Amino acid sequence: MTEFAFENRIWDENETLPREELAALQLQRLRDTVAQVAGVPFYQEALAATGTAPGDIADLDDLRRLPITTKEDLRRHYPLGFLAVPREQVARFHGSSGTTGKPTFVAYTAEDLKTWSGLCARFLVSGGLRPEHTVQISFGYGLFTGGFGLHYGVERVGAAIVPAAAGNTRRQLMLMQDLGAEVLVCTPSYALNIAEVAAGEGIDPKSLPLKFAHFGAEPWTEDMRRQIEGALDLFAMNNYGLSEVIGPGVSGECAVRNGMHIQEDHFLVECLDPDTLQPVPDGERGELVFTTLTKQAFPLLRYRTRDIAVLDHTPCPCGRTGVRMSRVVGRTDDMLIIRGVNVFPSQIEEALLRVEGTAPHYLIEVFRPGNLDELLVKVEVRPQDFRDTMKDMQLLRNRIDREIQAITGIRANVELVSPNSLERFVGKAKRVVDHRREQGRI
Amino acid sequence: MKINQLSVFLENKPGRLSEPCKALAQAGINIVTLSLADTQQFGILRLIIQDWEKAKQVLEAGGCVVKITEVVATEVADRPGGLTEILAVIEEAGVNIEYMYAFTFRSQDKAVLVFRFDDPEKAVEALKAKDINILGPVELYGMASG
Numbered sequence: 001m002t003e004f005a006f007e008n009r010i011w012d013e014n015e016t017l018p019r020e021e022l023a024a025l026q027l028q029r030l031r032d033t034v035a036q037v038a039g040v041p042f043y044q045e046a047l048a049a050t051g052t053a054p055g056d057i058a059d060l061d062d063l064r065r066l067p068i069t070t071k072e073d074l075r076r077h078y079p080l081g082f083l084a085v086p087r088e089q090v091a092r093f094h095g096s097s098g099t100t101g102k103p104t105f106v107a108y109t110a111e112d113l114k115t116w117s118g119l120c121a122r123f124l125v126s127g128g129l130r131p132e133h134t135v136q137i138s139f140g141y142g143l144f145t146g147g148f149g150l151h152y153g154v155e156r157v158g159a160a161i162v163p164a165a166a167g168n169t170r171r172q173l174m175l176m177q178d179l180g181a182e183v184l185v186c187t188p189s190y191a192l193n194i195a196e197v198a199a200g201e202g203i204d205p206k207s208l209p210l211k212f213a214h215f216g217a218e219p220w221t222e223d224m225r226r227q228i229e230g231a232l233d234l235f236a237m238n239n240y241g242l243s244e245v246i247g248p249g250v251s252g253e254c255a256v257r258n259g260m261h262i263q264e265d266h267f268l269v270e271c272l273d274p275d276t277l278q279p280v281p282d283g284e285r286g287e288l289v290f291t292t293l294t295k296q297a298f299p300l301l302r303y304r305t306r307d308i309a310v311l312d313h314t315p316c317p318c319g320r321t322g323v324r325m326s327r328v329v330g331r332t333d334d335m336l337i338i339r340g341v342n343v344f345p346s347q348i349e350e351a352l353l354r355v356e357g358t359a360p361h362y363l364i365e366v367f368r369p370g371n372l373d374e375l376l377v378k379v380e381v382r383p384q385d386f387r388d389t390m391k392d393m394q395l396l397r398n399r400i401d402r403e404i405q406a407i408t409g410i411r412a413n414v415e416l417v418s419p420n421s422l423e424r425f426v427g428k429a430k431r432v433v434d435h436r437r438e439q440g441r442i
Numbered sequence: 443m444k445i446n447q448l449s450v451f452l453e454n455k456p457g458r459l460s461e462p463c464k465a466l467a468q469a470g471i472n473i474v475t476l477s478l479a480d481t482q483q484f485g486i487l488r489l490i491i492q493d494w495e496k497a498k499q500v501l502e503a504g505g506c507v508v509k510i511t512e513v514v515a516t517e518v519a520d521r522p523g524g525l526t527e528i529l530a531v532i533e534e535a536g537v538n539i540e541y542m543y544a545f546t547f548r549s550q551d552k553a554v555l556v557f558r559f560d561d562p563e564k565a566v567e568a569l570k571a572k573d574i575n576i577l578g579p580v581e582l583y584g585m586a587s588g
Contacts, residue, residue, distance in 0.1 A: 397483070
């Protein structure tokens with residue numbers, strides 16, 4: 001009995017490099033990367049402080065001598081302090097949510113874009129994509145790396161793209177039926193939404209032409225996979241990435257579907273205890289930390305993703321030698337993912353500050369009543385916020401609404417609540433209640 | 443000439459309306475008249491109370507958010523057309539009415555209305571020019587208790 005859900009096809013022979021060859025390649029590329037970051041002020045300082053030069057990297061264990069990079073470091077060097085090439089060489093910018101009002105920008109040279117599309121091609125093909133397929137990309141096209149990342153990955157494989165972008169589910173269904181897409185790219189919760197809207201329109205979701213789906217941008221459970229596969233009658237495949245590291249293409253599932261293969265010829269991965277920064281053994285949870293090996297414009301050393309997962313180095317029947325990672329099982333920080341968008345509670349606080357001058361007590365609640373995430377922000381009304389007319393109170397509420405949308409990119413439901421009705425805390429306030437966990441959604 | 447009205451923010455939840463009312467009752471404070479404006483998410487309770495300063499203290503001690511707003515009380519002929527006559531005067535003066543509500547008692551054969559105007563001075567001037575009676579606090583509270 002085959003353990004493959006479908007045919008096992010490999011895009012790039014580097015995916016099956018024997019471990020010793022892989023290590024040699026990684027070492028060379030690591031040295032090149034350390035040289036590449038020499039002009040980046042943050043790394044210049046950090047490397048000088050420990051007296052580390054590219055030649056000092058004698059083996060892969062020397063990775064531990066290199067500096068850690070955090071999101072906070074990127075933020076401090078906003079907008080482009082980590083750029084490692086002259087501006088003229090930048091061919092693309094993308095960005096992701098920052099912890100405050102500003103996004104974190106990433107940059108790509110033409111060569112980086114080629115690397116990126118190749119990495120996406122790897123997981124698309126390992127996830128069943130064939131050149132004769134049509135792919136409907138229902139991700140936002142914009143600064144977000146998901147849309148364009150998948151787009152050029154699909155193009156590299158040679159499949160046809162329907163750039164449906166996000167939203168307007170009825171239109172998505174029409175495109176799917178009329179253009180016959182066999183492959184869907186979107187967030188897992190959106191896929192369930194598509195199934196639901198289809199059923200509501202009298203369309204049997206199983207009758208849609210879809211055979212495969214590639215999901216990302218938000219965490220999802222095995223339960224959800226079964227639910228989606230049952231509803232849409234397709235293979236639901238997982239992939240992982242983050243824009244700071246490159247975007248989608250850092251890892252992806254093969255036809256065995258027992259973890260996502262990390263593209264180790266392009267990224268060194270460490271799984272570290274978030275407090276001690278010591279490596280954890282395989283099978284134990286740790287924070288994923290990546291070092292890019294081939295990026296030119298925006299190389300990163302030991303970037304802390306704040307994503308918690310488990311690694312498994314045991315060989316996979318598919319023949320790929322890249323270590324497998326589990327799904328992301330948690331975060332080391334308070335970041336939320338709402339409808340595929342990263343949202344930080346500090347962004348909500350920033351929105352309130354902008355509207356009201358000082359931030360009142362607030363509480364963020366996350367629900368998924370149906371298939372799509374909903375964000376509820378409760379804001380306490382203080383004497384200085386209270387206006388005597390409905391019009392003015394509505395205006396206040398709308399201003400908070402708009403500011404939240406401007407900063408985070410998503411709509412939240414803002415509820416004005418009585419003073420002192422939200423819990424008070426000694427020490428760090430608990431600003432977020434995520435109800436989706438109770439529901440087993442994440 | 444202006445009356446001090448208390449506005450109280452109410453979250454739209456069961457019990458939120460009775461809390462301020464209970465607090466006032468316990469403090470022995472009587473409400474002269476009131477109005478409740480509501481949306482799906484929240485409400486604003488407007489109260490006319492003689493000892494409004496004490497009422498504000500009591501409500502704030504009870505955890506309410508309270509605002510004091512100046513409103514105008516006018517007499518209105520208690521017959522069809524009584525209200526439209528007043529509104530015509532206000533409209534002609536170019537004043538905007540934010541909201542209005544009525545008192546529960548009468549002033550002889552006249553009804554008494556509360557208005558919040560965007561320009562109370564201008565409104566009062568225009569009304570007085572048409573011999574419409576504006577009730578000050580002393581008269582108003584006198585009527586309420588008598």
